[in-house]
Amino acid sequence: MGMKLYGLAMSTNTSRAMVCLHEKEVDFELVPVDVFSGEHKLPPFLSKNPFGLIPALEDDDLTLFESRAITAYIAEKYKETGPDLIRKNNAKESALVRVWAEVESESYDPAISPIIYEYLVAPFQGKEPDQSVIQPNIDKVKKVLDVYEQRLTTTQYLAGDSFTLADLNHIPNTHYFMNTPCASLINDRPHLKAWWIHISSRPSFRNLVHALTFGQNNSS
Known part of the structure; x- marks a missing residue:
């Protein structure tokens, strides 16, 4: 199962995660969340982020929220590929x-x-x-x-x-x-x-x- 990012590309927090995924050339699916109708405050999304804020990331059995935690995870998981976003050896x-x-x-x-x-x-x-x-x-x-x-x-x-x-x-x-x-x-x-x-x-x-x-x- 590939990564799924739940959010909206126009959102700064969602796009922060997307930029990081693109830097590492990670395949992922962007799953739109209709925040204008309040979808992010409903139980299906709240099960991914109990604070009801986009984005959320699913990677197999791991679910993350908070965009900066997501970028840190991606940068660490894929530290051997693409640009070294965390300066791992220094x-x-x-x-x-x-x-x-x-x-x-x-x-x-x-x-x-x-x-x-x-x-x-x-x-x-x-x-x-x-x-x-x-x-x-x-x-x-x-x-x-x-x-x-x-x-x-x-x-x-x-x-x-x-x-x-x-x-x-x-x-x-x-x-x-x-x-x-x-x-x-x-x-x-x-x-x-x-x-x-x-x-x-x-x-x-x-x-x-x-x-x-x-x-x-x-x-x-």
Whole structure:
């Protein structure tokens, strides 16, 4: 039985897992979950993720949820094939991968996700972007991006000079962020902009970018 990923490609969390699967050239089936009708809150999906959030991954008798746990699992299981996303033979580089992956989860995502929601998801739901939410998160994002810009003056990627899970986990949110009026926050930081061009040009992401449709006319 092959891997099954339950979710929606337009979802940042689902596409994070998909990018990792594509990097490792793993065959998998994307099983759509209709979150717009609340399918993710019904017992069949809740048996896979009791928190009712996409995605969930089934690999034989193993079921995982939380997209970053899924990418870590894929990177570890297939560490001998494709790019070395966890720097498996270098303890120091491996530790840096974990540091910057943690930064993405704890600092980058919490600041950037509300901005994406207000500019791209809220209009999809017929609501106006709420500037009282956007502005304080822009201030948070600027502080995080300043740290990234400084880091990327010394290395090509966040954990060193190789593309790793630390970079990969940033891709879906950054893609959507670049489709908001705040894109200049990355474009105006030259090292950060170069990093984004590098990681967003990878075939693993180019293969599915067409499906990340929030904020576009075909998002329905």
